[in-house]
Amino acid sequence: MSASAPSAPPTLALVNVSKSFGAVQALRDVTLELHAGEVHALAGENGAGKSTVVKTFAGVHRPDLGQVRVDGEPVDFHGPADAQAAGVAVIYQEPTLFPDLSVAENIFMGRQPRTGLGRIDRKAVHAETAKLFERLGVALDPRQPARGLSIADQQVVEIAKAISRDARVLIMDEPTAALTGQEVARLFAVTRTLQEQGCAILFISHRLDEIFELCQRVTTLRDGSHIATEPVDGLTPDDLVRRMVGRDLDALYPKQDVTPGEVALKVSRLTREGVFTDISFEVRRGEIVALAGLVGAGRSEVARAIFGVDRWDAGNVEVAGRRLPAASPTAAMAAGLALVPEDRRQQGLVMEMSIERNIGLTQLRSLRRATGRGPLISQSVERDRAKDWALRLQLKYARLTDTVGVLSGGNQQKVVLAKWLATEPTVLIVDEPTRGIDVGTKAEVHRLLSELAAEDLAVLMISSDLPEVIGMADRVLVMHEGRLTAEIPRADATEESVMAAATGRTGNGKAA
The missing domain is CATH 3.40.50.300 (P-loop containing nucleotide triphosphate hydrolases)
Structure with a gap:
């Protein structure tokens, strides 16, 4: 399809939407239109407002100002069920399937076909699931338990679930983060199949090469504001980076x-x-x-x-x-030796602890020596050391006493680095x-x-x-x-x- 904006009304849109959480303005007058048969990228740094856009489309958040529109008409989603009824489905980075149920049972949970006696028609469930996989061009066994499926296969099951509900809009939030190259290629093939079948797709990824490979248009957010919506053709990665960060990266x-x-x-x-x-x-x-x-x-x-x-x-x-x-x-x-693990949330940080306490976890012995009070640690000594590392690593935070869980993913990674670099490895x-x-x-x-x-x-x-x-x-x-x-x-x-x-x-x- 053409990369220019289609003339038909968008399948789903935000129009001049603003959203605040207390003193934090997450979105400022954002307009974003998703059209049938188009893969539309949403780009921006962590904290730019992408997650708030997704949750507004999904009915989790309601706009403070502006409108959500379906087929050009204003709608008021009171919750995720309203968004699903309107044909909106979200595929998250980490799918949430019931591990002890089969693939088919996960797809049709709560709405299984019934026999004349009111029992679940398992033959029909398996047949309908097989049709969905055939439509997507993938080979999965409907009877296979969800437990043990790769992340890529779990995402395919989530996509099949969405189209089984007649989803017209598919929102894919960092779907490739944990996939191999071959799995990404298969996901892209499935996405293109849905695009050809008229689905409107919103694709979110930090990997710029994926945006340029898959998408026709891209909308860029920065600090909650709409910066640009433009065709991918004619853009360069440097152009997109400049819009995302507001400057040229050296x-x-x-x-x-x-x-x-x-x-x-x-x-x-x-x-x-x-x-x-x-x-x-x-x-x-x-x-x-x-x-x-x-x-x-x-x-x-x-x-x-x-x-x-x-x-x-x-x-x-x-x-x-x-x-x-x-x-x-x-x-x-x-x-x-120092090791910064792949899974920073599960293995690198204690999410309920403060930023300063996380940074100090590898230095307990030296902090005790600097405090000079036996087993006790001076909070001021701990804070001063954490502040030094936060400054060196350009950590963005409100207070060092805040829990590390409130930070963006990039800043959490910097805390893990600070924790280990403090050991002078x-x-x-x-x-x-x-x-x-x-x-x-x-x-x-x-x-x-x-x-x-x-x-x-x-x-x-x-x-x-x-x-x-x-x-x-x-x-x-x-x-x-x-x-x-x-x-x-x-x-x-x-x-x-x-x-x-x-x-x-x-x-x-x-x-x-």
């Missing part, structure tokens, strides 16, 4: 040239049966070494073993020449350092990693973001099915060479 990948120093981390023939085998590599001071590969290749498991979270079966790990015992995070920390392991954060904060995290490497820190970075890997790494180590398949110097690293190794094939198409 560089998204500000990698400094550094001469590597002595070996800081040495991993020798590390093996964990059934997970990874014979992993050997070195990281030198001043280097950023990327560990790349497809999801499930074993990258995070290697990092967990190095840090001592998981026990290894063979091999050894040395930090600055000091051999570490297996399965001892305490020894790893004492030797100068020799080696920093960062697992997916920019997943789920906006482009402006992503540039800040990259700047910080580059500065840390320039200050003689050794950085091992695990990332599924190929541009990030290529833009930030001095060397790229690639894993495939639990084994290292390639070591690629910065000058030779391309998306093609990394993906070839990640899929177990060399650049000439032969198995590695």
Whole structure:
């Protein structure tokens, strides 16, 4: 379809909508129109108002000013049920299925076809589900339990549920954040199928390449205000970034040239049966070494073993020449290792604790010494240290005593980094350092990693973001099915060479 705005009334629209939560103005006079047969991107940094737009469309929030319109007519959604009745469905990043029910039961929960005797017609449920999957062009077994499905398959089930309710508008909120490249490709194929069938689709992603690949128009929000709605054709990623952050980014990948120093981390023939085998590599001071590969290749498991979270079966790990015992995070920390985990909310932070307390969790012993009161910790000492790190990492917060849960995803990531950098490590392991954060904060995290490497820190970075890997790494180590398949110097690293190794094939198409 044409990338220009269609002339027919939009299927769903916000018109001059404003919404406040106390003193915080989440949306200011925002207009956004979704048309049948179009994939429309919603772009903006964390805190720009995207989630408020989604929840207003979904009937969770009601506008303070302005209107929600369906087919050009004003409507008043009093709750999510009203939005669903109008044909609006939201697919979230993390689906919420009933794990002990089958795929078909999840799709038709509460509205199953009945036999003449009033019993659930399971044959009809399975047949209708099969038709939905055929319509979407995917092969899933309607009888399969939801438990054990991949995130990608769970999202397909949620999409099937939506179209079974005759949804005319599909809102996809960061649907690709936890997907592999192949799973993203399948999701995009399903999305294009729905687009061709006349569905209006709102697509939200921090990955700019996905917006340019999938969408026809893009609306950009900044600080709750509508900045622009325009065709994707003719835009460049730099144009979109400029609209999102209100300025030119000096560089998204500000990698400094550094001469590597002595070996800081040495991993020798590390093996964990059934997970990874014979992993050997070195990281030198001043280097950023990327560990790349497809999801499930074993990258995070290697990092967990190095840090001592998981026990290894063979091999050894040395930090600055000091051999570490297996399965001892305490020894790893004492030797100068720090690990920023992939799941910052579950593994990196205590969400109910304050910002300052989270930053201080790795420094309890030194905080006690600085306080000089035995087991007690001075709140002022803790706060002063937290304030120093908040300033260095350009943390955006109201009060250091606020719970870390009120921060945006990017700022939560900075708190995890502050917590570990406060230990003054020799080696920093960062697992997916920019997943789920906006482009402006992503540039800040990259700047910080580059500065840390320039200050003689050794950085091992695990990332599924190929541009990030290529833009930030001095060397790229690639894993495939639990084994290292390639070591690629910065000058030779391309998306093609990394993906070839990640899929177990060399650049000439032969198995590695």
